[in-house]
Amino acid sequence: MKAVIEYNDKGYLIHSSNYIGAYVRGRTKDEALNKFDKEIKQYIMWSTGKKFCNKEKSEIQIVQEKKSNLQICDADSDVLFESEKFPLNIDEYKKLKLLVMKSANDFKALYDSIPDKHQTSLNPRKTFYGEIPRTANEMYTHANNVVSYYIREIGININNLPDISENRINALKSVEAMPVLLENQIFDGSCDEQWTLRKVLRRFIWHDRIHAKAMYRMAVDIWGIHQIKNPFFFEL
Known part of the structure; x- marks a missing residue:
């Protein structure tokens, strides 16, 4: 590892x-x-x-x-892995794309299994981006809204769609329209942070996991382990 x-x-x-x-x-x-x-x-x-x-x-x-x-x-x-600076081949991109889409689809499946999207057991808390998302609806919206931000850092502008799976598909279509997709160019993004396509794909999955884990634990705390789907195999 x-x-x-x-x-x-x-x-x-x-x-x-x-x-x-x-x-x-x-x-x-x-x-x-x-x-x-x-x-x-x-x-x-x-x-x-x-x-x-x-x-x-x-x-x-x-x-x-x-x-x-x-x-x-x-x-x-904001770290850029040394391993994220090398060109991709098409087979590797396709494998990463499948994982990125699986992550979005599983996030949605977890969200859909929650009976009340506006109920929470979490207390308010401030973090670097403001108040933490506390309800399933807030977590879903937050996880979905970073899509346009991430791909903007590699020079692509889109408007977010409300459905996380459709939004991810739309983002990847825009990425695939890039003429130098597999070159994995390094971009100087906002806040002096460097980005590549590899990093964007990793960040999609990473960010999903952060908020899916929080959503799962919050929902199980309220409705129990047998009612909430766990496609990510999280443990409590």
Whole structure:
């Protein structure tokens, strides 16, 4: 398991560079790393549909570290992986596209299983982008609205569609219209953050996982584990 670490004195945000979109957070490096194995097992079950049977912990190889000025304790991130700077081939893009769409579709399935989209058990809390989304409806809207922002960072302008799956399809169609799609050009985006197509695809999945996990735990707290769909194989 290859890990990319963002850190500061408030905590650690650790990404997987070979299980695209998987991540963990912790107040310390060891706390975050101790969650990594569980996250990867859940990710493998989600991405393959197969139960992960290996009971031994996998080796973690730290391939990149970045000290950050961001609120990484709230999953604010700007790192560009070294592995995200290389050109894509069409087969790799197609595999990543399938995962990006699976993530959106599973997010919607989880959302649709929640009886009341405006009920919450979460207390208000401010983060770097304002008040956290607390209801299923707020989480869905927030997760969907970053689509236009992410692809704008690689030079594409679209208006968000209200349905997360349709919005993701529309975004990917716009991406595929780029004449230099597979070159994976590095763009200097807003807030001095660098972006590539690889990074955008990873961020779609990563951002979905953050808010799907919060949505699932909130919904199970209210309606119970048997009523709420769990396509991401999250554990409580």
